[in-house]
Amino acid sequence: MADHYDTLGVSRDASSDEIKKAYRRLARQLHPDVNPSEEAAEQFKAVTHAYDVLSDPNERQRYDQGGSGGAGGFGDIFETFFGQGFGGGQRGPRSRSERGEDAMIRVDVELAEVIFGVQREITVNTAVLCETCNGTCCQPGTSPISCDVCRGTGQVQRQVRSLFGNVVTAHPCGSCHGYGTVIEHPCIECGGQGRVSTRRTQTIDIPSGIETGTRMQLRGGGEVGPGGGPNGDLFIQFRVMHHDVFxxxxxxxxxxxxxxxxxxxxxxxxxxxxxxxxxxxxxxxxxxxxxxxxxxxxxxxxxxxxxxxxxxxxxxxxxxxKLSKREQDLVRQLAALRKDPGPNLGEFxxxxxxxxxxxxxxxx
Known part of the structure; x- marks a missing residue:
């Protein structure tokens, strides 16, 4: 079996970026869409397999310690037959746009505010759409380009030998991470995320009759997702404050x-x-x-x-x-008039x- 480092043409102490650049360079030369020869196809499979191993820190460590480095087998076979491969059977490139995370904050409410409900301004630390790139993740005037390794599919195929013969499995493209496109000029403002962190103030209507532990859900009030994806939800949990009188x-x-x-x-x-x-x-x-x-x-x-x-x-x-003498005399007169019995134990x-x-x- 050829050495994976030799296959990619890098040294054994090569960095992950060097391994990635070597793979992209070789993949552009050997990809079946560019070079249809059988020899190139075999070399492309070897290069892809070497990159799959060396681009994964755990696989690379096992390989360096003398392991097989993910040579395929039952795991790949089960992925193929039971749909547990890339994206759980996903076909096509991944979307950069994902739903944002939900958020929750706690709000203290006075007992008097619970009687009829109240409007309140709240401040939320969250992520909002990047105004510079408007969620595209690219510098203004630029756009993602199609990945030249997977040709925009987001996947690369690998053929492995198994007990059942040759099996072809699909994996996320290591060059574009499954997106099918590459952002050459990421937005400087958001770092290519399509969103930025901020503090947002908004007014909410706190309903009457809430109790400590009551939760209110504001749909779409959470953070915006990566790549300008839809907002998550905001959950507000209330605590009714103690009152000294009521x-x-x-x-x-x-x-x-x-x-x-x-x-x-x-x-x-x-x-x-x-x-x-x-x-x-x-x-x-x-x-x-x-x-x-x-x-x-x-x-x-x-x-x-x-x-x-x-x-x-x-x-x-x-x-x-404490009573004055005059007050004590009046109480005694009242007691004499009423002729009440003295203290005694009664029914509890x-x-x-x-x-x-x-x-x-x-x-x-």
């Missing part, structure tokens, strides 16, 4: 209202600042700690709906820690311990 249970807003002992006894009409403006809260006479006052329709607008949840307010009755009620915990400290 929490959430589904589409209901939860809060705690502190009232004085007198207001709890006599009742009161309170005006409190909700997330979407002032709201009136009626505290009934005789309200107990843990009682819940519901204000209908002042919660969060449901996702993809016009209906709103409720605002639920848990009452916390504040008992004064969830209201004192569980209502606030279960309803108002769950994170939405």
């Amino acid at each position: 929490s959430r249970d589904g589409n209901d807003l939860l809060a705690t209202l502190q009232v004085s002992m007198a207001d709890a006894i006599l009742g009161a009409d309170a005006s409190v600042a909700a997330l979407d403006g002032e709201v009136r809260v009626q505290v009934p006479a005789g309200t107990q700690s843990g009682d819940v006052i519901t204000v209908r329709g002042r919660g969060i607008q449901a996702l993809q709906s016009t209906s709103r949840g409720d605002l639920k307010v848990a009452v916390q009755v504040i008992t004064p820690a 009620q969830q209201g004192l311990f569980g209502k606030i915990r279960d309803r108002f400290f769950r994170q939405g």
